[in-house]
């Protein structure tokens with residue numbers, strides 16, 4: 001990746017005008033290969049080694065600090081990581097005086113902090129307002145029905161069946177059990193998903209499987225002729241996340257989806273759901289309530305967890321926030337957005353692995369994923385007609401094929417912002433996501 005020969009070849013190809021037509025595959029290939037080469041060669045070897053060494057130790061310190069909720073144990077490591085990531089940003093370079101741009105670019109190539117802020121700020125303001133209206137509603141879904149007994153074998157079968165129906169190919173992939181759910185592509189024809197089952201928590205494994213299957217469908221939809229080149233690779237973490245969130249939330253938590261799946265669910269889990277009405281179940285899987293832990297958050301409040309991290313990590317990188325002040329500022333900001341104060345740092349600023357692993361600039365891709373998903377879904381509705389009627393009939397192929405055609409097969413041909421514009425005809429906006437959330441939750445909570 002850093003060989004001088006590669007640099008010479010890139011320069012020669014650029015000089016030959018191989019990319020004269022900016023819309024050609026050659027131009028996209030060169031642009032992305034150049035991007036990766038520049039990022040890789042701008043980092044001095046000593047810095048790469050130091051980041052690797054420090055983040056390995058720092059993750060171990062974080063595990064211990066989180067166990068006992070002692071931020072002071074993690075603080076010296078966080079200071080080191082932030083300082084190294086700042087050096088990384090300096091080495092890579094950035095325009096406009098925003099070092100965070102250089103870090104964000106590793107996960108969301110081409111994205112700029114200012115553009116992300118421009119869509120996150122209105123999203124945050126409108127979410128805070130929506131969450132507080134939901135909090136004020138007298139409707140309280142009965143979520144206890146989701147922690148009744150759901151035998152693990154039945155959960156596995158039911159989850160695999162749903163993943164297959166939405167279009168994940170088990171001829172070219174499989175589902176296994178792991179402590180942390182993930183999706184990993186090992187090349188064309190081999191995509192591995194993992195999940196974890198809890199006999200007394202239905203949504204964890206089920207929606208987790210839909211989520212990972214969404215990632216898997218993207219991997220399986222990449223152009224295998226282009227395997228090994230940027231055109232055969234996913235374009236950004238945010239776009240990857242848009243695919244998982246679309247199947248998990250926009251499809252999997254929709255009324256139409258459960259019109260198809262609730263009957264079979266009642267059969268598979270007759271002890272837990274035999275007597276439960278459709279609406280009761282549908283409300284329970286769409287329960288919204290502010291909570292401390294990001295990975296357990298619902299579809300509405302999830303994004304606020306990201307807004308908080310995005311602001312704080314920018315401030316850390318800019319030097320406006322000292323690592324020692326993180327717990328206090330975390331809790332204050334959390335209280336402003338959620339009207340709750342974390343009881344300890346394990347449920348506050350120590351909950352995520354990302355910063356200890358040097359993954360600064362990663363968090364915004366989760367909320368970008370939710371926004372991209374809603375914007376794509378709106379375009380799919382226009383192109384495919386009544387998606388709800390299709391889902392209720394168990395027809396997921398039209399949506400899956402539309403995603404293959406419009407998103408997956410392009411690989412890195414289009415950067416995320418360009419892809420959104422190309423697919424939806426408009427720049428990224430918070431509005432499609434907000435109108436989805438308002439439409440769904442105003443009805444559910446009778447607002």
Ligand code: ZN
Nearest residue numbers: 211215241244
């Ligand atoms: Zn994901």
